[in-house]
Amino acid sequence: MPFFEAVVLALRTIQTQKLKSSFTLLGVCIGVMFLISVVSIVEGMGRYMEDDLVGKLIAVNTFELRNRPNINIGDVDEATWEEYRKRKRIEYRETPAIVADLPSDVRYAIVSDGGVTGTSKTGGQPRQLRAYAVEGDYFEIKKMGVTAGRVLSQQEMLNGERSVVIGVDAAKRLFPSLDPIGREMRIGGVPYKVVGLAEVQGSALGMSFDNFVIAPWKSQMRRLLNPRPNMIDAVMVQSASEPAMKETMETVRAVMRAQHRLRPSQKDDFSLQTADSALEFWNKIKSYLVLAGIALPAIGLVVGAIVIMNIMLVAVSERTAEIGIRKALGARRSDIMSQFLIEASVLGTVGSAIGVGLGIGLAKLVAVVTPLPASVAPWSIFVGVALGAGVGIISGSYPASRASRLDPITALRAE
Amino acid sequence: MTDTLDDIGLSTTGERRAVVAAPGKAPDKDWVIVTRGLKRQYDMGGEIVRALQGVDVAIRRNEYVAIMGPSGSGKSTLMNLIGCLDSPDEGEYWLNGLLVSEMSDDALARVRNKEIGFVFQTFNLLPRASALQNVELPLVYGGIGADERKKRAMEALDRVQLSQRVHHRPNELSGGQRQRVAIARALVNRPSILLADEPTGNLDSNTSEEIMRIFEKLGAEGQTVVMVTHEPDIAAHAKRVIVLRDGVISSDQRRDQFAAQVGLGGGH
Numbered sequence: 001m002p003f004f005e006a007v008v009l010a011l012r013t014i015q016t017q018k019l020k021s022s023f024t025l026l027g028v029c030i031g032v033m034f035l036i037s038v039v040s041i042v043e044g045m046g047r048y049m050e051d052d053l054v055g056k057l058i059a060v061n062t063f064e065l066r067n068r069p070n071i072n073i074g075d076v077d078e079a080t081w082e083e084y085r086k087r088k089r090i091e092y093r094e095t096p097a098i099v100a101d102l103p104s105d106v107r108y109a110i111v112s113d114g115g116v117t118g119t120s121k122t123g124g125q126p127r128q129l130r131a132y133a134v135e136g137d138y139f140e141i142k143k144m145g146v147t148a149g150r151v152l153s154q155q156e157m158l159n160g161e162r163s164v165v166i167g168v169d170a171a172k173r174l175f176p177s178l179d180p181i182g183r184e185m186r187i188g189g190v191p192y193k194v195v196g197l198a199e200v201q202g203s204a205l206g207m208s209f210d211n212f213v214i215a216p217w218k219s220q221m222r223r224l225l226n227p228r229p230n231m232i233d234a235v236m237v238q239s240a241s242e243p244a245m246k247e248t249m250e251t252v253r254a255v256m257r258a259q260h261r262l263r264p265s266q267k268d269d270f271s272l273q274t275a276d277s278a279l280e281f282w283n284k285i286k287s288y289l290v291l292a293g294i295a296l297p298a299i300g301l302v303v304g305a306i307v308i309m310n311i312m313l314v315a316v317s318e319r320t321a322e323i324g325i326r327k328a329l330g331a332r333r334s335d336i337m338s339q340f341l342i343e344a345s346v347l348g349t350v351g352s353a354i355g356v357g358l359g360i361g362l363a364k365l366v367a368v369v370t371p372l373p374a375s376v377a378p379w380s381i382f383v384g385v386a387l388g389a390g391v392g393i394i395s396g397s398y399p400a401s402r403a404s405r406l407d408p409i410t411a412l413r414a415e
Numbered sequence: 416m417t418d419t420l421d422d423i424g425l426s427t428t429g430e431r432r433a434v435v436a437a438p439g440k441a442p443d444k445d446w447v448i449v450t451r452g453l454k455r456q457y458d459m460g461g462e463i464v465r466a467l468q469g470v471d472v473a474i475r476r477n478e479y480v481a482i483m484g485p486s487g488s489g490k491s492t493l494m495n496l497i498g499c500l501d502s503p504d505e506g507e508y509w510l511n512g513l514l515v516s517e518m519s520d521d522a523l524a525r526v527r528n529k530e531i532g533f534v535f536q537t538f539n540l541l542p543r544a545s546a547l548q549n550v551e552l553p554l555v556y557g558g559i560g561a562d563e564r565k566k567r568a569m570e571a572l573d574r575v576q577l578s579q580r581v582h583h584r585p586n587e588l589s590g591g592q593r594q595r596v597a598i599a600r601a602l603v604n605r606p607s608i609l610l611a612d613e614p615t616g617n618l619d620s621n622t623s624e625e626i627m628r629i630f631e632k633l634g635a636e637g638q639t640v641v642m643v644t645h646e647p648d649i650a651a652h653a654k655r656v657i658v659l660r661d662g663v664i665s666s667d668q669r670r671d672q673f674a675a676q677v678g679l680g681g682g683h
Contacts, residue, residue, distance in 0.1 A: 005555060330527045332521045332556075409501055
């Protein structure tokens with residue numbers, strides 16, 4: 001019998017046995033539903049971590065030279081912390097040697113960051129702001145544009161002029177319902193002129209990325225950020241591609257090791273941080289979460305498989321006469337086998353398709369009522385449906401082979 | 416003899432003896448069914464039941480034959496063998512020039528599909544399928560496309576005067592109508608033989624007559640019909656009656672001879 005007709009026949013049989021079929025569907029359906037929703041939530045969390053959190057902190061194909069990592073998602077043991085604390089701070093005078101060895105096509109920026117208090121005539125009380133003292137291609141690396149005014153010029157940065165670019169939240173607080181461009185704000189008592197209003201950077205985990213002020217590194221502001229004014233927090237380097245970035249990282253590593261006079265046996269006393277290294281721990285958790293997200297629904301699917309097998313066995317004995325008739329009319333073993341197999345796999349597929357739908361719904365519901373984000377992974381839909389069909393085929397094969405081996409004479413008498 | 420015209424095509428005893436007594440030789444195309452020394456036994460819980468003990472049957476194309484016998488005579492076993500639902504332990508069975516006694520299960524399924532049209536006592540229709548779908552079933556297994564299938568199924572239903580009820584399910588049809596659907600299904604693949612097993616066993620006498628008239632009409636149209644029954648008056652509708660007893664053929668007669676023997680009094 002052609003495949004298409006077998007599927008139509010299976011659907012018709014399922015339709016005429018609604019109650020029995022729906023019980024069969026249930027097992028697979030629930031398994032797939034949980035699979036889809038767990039995977040969606042894990043995927044959503046991952047997307048959140050990767051794109052929103054770390055992605056906003058560290059740009060693409062970019063690494064940061066720091067004395068120790070500033071993004072530590074996960075467990076850092078006591079000994080490591082101890083070692084981090086002892087590390088020497090990176091100083092501004094170390095940067096020319098690094099910059100001199102960088103390939104010509106990379107972007108770099110020198111950054112000191114920290115918290116400052118900003119005031120303005122219109123802003124009332126002093127405002128806590130995230131502060132970045134920068135030099136080099138900071139705005140290009142961060143892909144940060146402005147909605148009004150302009151970014152800091154190289155000239156301003158080299159001269160350490162008192163110009164700043166501020167984020168929209170900072171602007172709202174300091175200059176409520178006013179155009180901030182050209183206005184004055186004070187940081188640590190020193191006046192700065194607002195030259196640019198940065199584009200909205202968004203937020204993650206309830207943390208705004210728009211409450212900041214960016215000033216030239218050489219301006220007074222850096223003195224508020226680090227214990228000594230010659231200290232810097234990071235050198236950001238952005239390459240054109242990931243392989244180029246890895247190569248440049250090695251160049252920078254060599255320069256730094258030379259400057260710190262490290263022997264080959266000594267470990268680095270600085271960190272080269274990438275988005276990937278920041279996400280390392282997250283990726284570890286994620287693999288456990290995905291495993292759990294697969295193992296639990298797998299139990300549901302096994303139960304579903306047993307239910308399908310049982311119901312198919314009942315179906316075979318209930319439909320013995322039908323099998324006899326079909327055999328008498330010329331059905332071969334393979335025809336009967338495929339009829340029951342297709343019926344089981346259609347049941348499995350329909351069940352898993354419903355499960356996919358419910359799973360997506362459940363994930364969306366979780367996303368709405370809890371802070372957990374959800375993002376439906378296309379592969380999980382495919383895997384869900386394939387699993388359902390597979391469960392159907394596996395659990396249907398024994399009943400189907402029993403059916404196909406029935407003796408037509410005995411089967412015809414079974415009424 | 417009033418049956419002279421009916422007897423055109425009926426084989427003679429001599430012809431049958433000749434074709435049966437040539438083991439291993441493929442019979443002439445004219446012989447639809449030839450069995451030579453057919454034996455079949457069953458193991459019923461340690462007891463060997465010799466259901467058939469060497470049966471020679473020769474049926475020529477266009478014959479309308481009844482196989483009769485009391486229960487336990489082996490007629491059901493013979494019907495299963497003729498219908499290719501079972502294989503003999505010994506002996507040959509040639510169906511339409513094919514040596515089916517040596518065939519594999521799948522080859523037998525194909526023969527059942529192409530060469531045999533079954534009509535059963537209990538109709539054996541699929542309860543959830545319409546009359547049309549039931550009639551189409553052999554064509555589905557014969558690999559016929561949907562359009563051709565429908566056309567041929569409609570023709571077959573038309574032959575049994577059921578073209579008005581094609582979308583009814585078996586439980587929406589009377590017993591006689593169900594059996595007519597079954598006959599249409601048996602005819603739809605244009606089989607070499609129409610094999611009926613107690614076709615009127617579940618029907619009242621009026622409906623039985625109606626069904627028997629259909630068989631007679633089909634026989635008159637040239638369809639080879641083999642009917643298994645234990646009722647002499649039903650058997651007497653056939654032109655030739657083979658009587659089995661204890662696993663062997665006890666008589667093989669023309670209808671008039673049979674009718675006279677059992678006291679049914681000539682033709683109808």
